Amino acid sequence: MTDLDARRTPVTQRAVEEIKRRIADGRFGPGDRLPTERDLAADLGVSRSSMREAIRALITLGVLESRHGAGVYVTALRPSDLLETFSVLAEVSQGATLLEVLQVRRMLEPAATALAAARADDAQIAHIGTLLEDIDGGDGTVSADLGFHQAIVAATGNATLAAVNDGLSSASFHTRVWAGHREAGLTAKLREDHHRIHEALLARDPDAARAAATAHVLRVEDWLRAELRGQADLRGQAAAGPGDQGPADADPAGTVDPAAARER
Amino acid sequence: MTDLDARRTPVTQRAVEEIKRRIADGRFGPGDRLPTERDLAADLGVSRSSMREAIRALITLGVLESRHGAGVYVTALRPSDLLETFSVLAEVSQGATLLEVLQVRRMLEPAATALAAARADDAQIAHIGTLLEDIDGGDGTVSADLGFHQAIVAATGNATLAAVNDGLSSASFHTRVWAGHREAGLTAKLREDHHRIHEALLARDPDAARAAATAHVLRVEDWLRAELRGQADLRGQAAAGPGDQGPADADPAGTVDPAAARER
DNA sequence: GTGCCAGAGTGGTCCGACCACCAACGGGTG
DNA sequence: CACCCGTTGGTGGTCGGACCACTCTGGCAC
Numbered sequence: 001m002t003d004l005d006a007r008r009t010p011v012t013q014r015a016v017e018e019i020k021r022r023i024a025d026g027r028f029g030p031g032d033r034l035p036t037e038r039d040l041a042a043d044l045g046v047s048r049s050s051m052r053e054a055i056r057a058l059i060t061l062g063v064l065e066s067r068h069g070a071g072v073y074v075t076a077l078r079p080s081d082l083l084e085t086f087s088v089l090a091e092v093s094q095g096a097t098l099l100e101v102l103q104v105r106r107m108l109e110p111a112a113t114a115l116a117a118a119r120a121d122d123a124q125i126a127h128i129g130t131l132l133e134d135i136d137g138g139d140g141t142v143s144a145d146l147g148f149h150q151a152i153v154a155a156t157g158n159a160t161l162a163a164v165n166d167g168l169s170s171a172s173f174h175t176r177v178w179a180g181h182r183e184a185g186l187t188a189k190l191r192e193d194h195h196r197i198h199e200a201l202l203a204r205d206p207d208a209a210r211a212a213a214t215a216h217v218l219r220v221e222d223w224l225r226a227e228l229r230g231q232a233d234l235r236g237q238a239a240a241g242p243g244d245q246g247p248a249d250a251d252p253a254g255t256v257d258p259a260a261a262r263e264r
Numbered sequence: 265m266t267d268l269d270a271r272r273t274p275v276t277q278r279a280v281e282e283i284k285r286r287i288a289d290g291r292f293g294p295g296d297r298l299p300t301e302r303d304l305a306a307d308l309g310v311s312r313s314s315m316r317e318a319i320r321a322l323i324t325l326g327v328l329e330s331r332h333g334a335g336v337y338v339t340a341l342r343p344s345d346l347l348e349t350f351s352v353l354a355e356v357s358q359g360a361t362l363l364e365v366l367q368v369r370r371m372l373e374p375a376a377t378a379l380a381a382a383r384a385d386d387a388q389i390a391h392i393g394t395l396l397e398d399i400d401g402g403d404g405t406v407s408a409d410l411g412f413h414q415a416i417v418a419a420t421g422n423a424t425l426a427a428v429n430d431g432l433s434s435a436s437f438h439t440r441v442w443a444g445h446r447e448a449g450l451t452a453k454l455r456e457d458h459h460r461i462h463e464a465l466l467a468r469d470p471d472a473a474r475a476a477a478t479a480h481v482l483r484v485e486d487w488l489r490a491e492l493r494g495q496a497d498l499r500g501q502a503a504a505g506p507g508d509q510g511p512a513d514a515d516p517a518g519t520v521d522p523a524a525a526r527e528r
Numbered sequence: 529g530t531g532c533c534a535g536a537g538t539g540g541t542c543c544g545a546c547c548a549c550c551a552a553c554g555g556g557t558g
Numbered sequence: 559c560a561c562c563c564g565t566t567g568g569t570g571g572t573c574g575g576a577c578c579a580c581t582c583t584g585g586c587a588c
Binding site: 310312334335 | 540542543544551
């Protein structure tokens with residue numbers, strides 16, 4: 001079977017899988033340096049070009065990293081290493097998919113915030129308080145907001161959770177959210193949400209934290225829903241649009257709870 | 265600035281970002297065919313080798329796909345396309361990280377199952393019932409189990425949610441779980457969980473669905489915790505272990521709720 | 529002992545060639 | 559005329575080799 005498989009499988013892909021296998025079974029451990037591209041290519045019986053493509057793929061996955069002139073290394077294989085890639089989702093996605101992303105965040109962030117309320121230590125909560133002041137201070141609001149939320153999720157002590165949530169929150173999306181709220185004069189509401197979350201953390205109250213986080217995500221979700229509907233209306237007026245281009249991706253991501261009901 | 269940036273930025277990376285930019289601003293849309301590697305390389309002023317590495321990276325990210333002899337195409341950019349990559353996390357991870365993964369699933373799956381109970385149509389629920397019989401039938405249990413859970417999450421209608429959850433459940437991990445439960449004579453318990461979930465879906469009862477899903481994930485989590493502790497004990501007896509290899513990743517991912525309390 | 533510098537080794541880039549594969553065009557056949 | 563099938567051009571896949579940019583290390587000079 002191996003032979004038949006190998007015959008029709010692209011050489012590069014085979015190389016990728018062979019390296020993954022060697023990492024999985026421990027021949028290459030986290031932080032280890034790999035043999036040189038030339039040696040590895042000879043070892044696996046492929047050209048250096050193909051080997052480089054395989055390495056490039058594994059670098060993209062966050063499994064390897066290369067240092068010019070020094071060698072190729074296995075990363076620490078932390079969740080944050082391996083999940084960095086999927087920020088492309090929030091980067092490239094538009095429209096309905098963004099709503100889906102927010103729906104997932106509405107499942108994760110409240111639970112994460114509640115966890116943080118129960119487990120964060122004083123230093124972490126103090127740090128979060130500092131970030132909150134940065135937001136209100138007004139300078140670099142977007143990145144400050146991003147940092148605030150990341151710090152909360154990080155305070156859960158669950159690196160995987162933090163990495164997943166970070167992936168679902170992209171800087172570019174946050175920028176749009178803030179711009180949209182500023183335009184609508186709603187920044188005060190966001191501020192209010194943040195303070196409520198912080199107070200819940202200070203009080204070590206998981207339930208309050210969960211509720212505050214839910215309200216926050218919901219607010220953003222409502223805004224996005226309205227904005228998307230606005231865009232759709234504009235397009236609808238202009239023309240029926242011959243190719244709306246979306247074959248799949250189905251319905252506009254409805255919801256179960258009141259937020260959706262309100263919308264309909 | 266552009267010039268200075270460009271000078272020290274690897275050519276391949278610049279190519280990756282340029283293509284991403286062209287996708288983001290719509291010059292390349294979902295399903296479109298890209299210019300040939302040779303043309304694209306000439307256009308961006310890089311060699312074909314570097315262009316191929318850039319394309320390879322974007323293929324790994326799920327943004328592009330190439331068809332031998334036919335051309336390179338932009339994918340549909342569905343969440344499932346873009347999130348396929350992160351199954352490496354569940355593939356490569358071990359020990360404490362797996363616990364973290366389960367903790368995230370404990371936030372997602374209950375919410376997703378509840379959503380499915382509210383939104384799945386009759387056909388979807390019937391299909392899920394079929395998969396349930398496949399599991400009990402006993403043949404290909406692992407893949408059947410995987411299919412059961414995936415079908416439920418898919419029934420939420422949120423493709424992003426489904427893709428994220430799939431990424432957190434790898435086939436190899438499921439295999440370990442089933443083997444471990446069979447060994448411990450707990451397969452009946454898993455079966456029981458599945459039926460409870462299905463009944464909640466049939467009854468369109470989100471609360472019951474949430475509870476059943478939580479119990480199920482919790483059961484797996486408990487088992488994994490015990491197994492990891494067993495392994496740690498073994499290692500502890502044998503030797504103090506010079507390189508436990510984990511520099512970061514911190515504490516063993518505790519929990520807030522009863523499951524953790526029971527454990528301590 | 530300390531600092532610097534040159535060399536060897538490594539990844540980064542480029543080039544040109546050839547192979548494997550697909551798709552569309554064409555001529556042949558019914 | 560309609561349909562089938564082989565040809566042919568163009569595409570991605572692989573290869574080998576060359577050179578550049580960078581890092582690290584060991585030995586030299588001070």
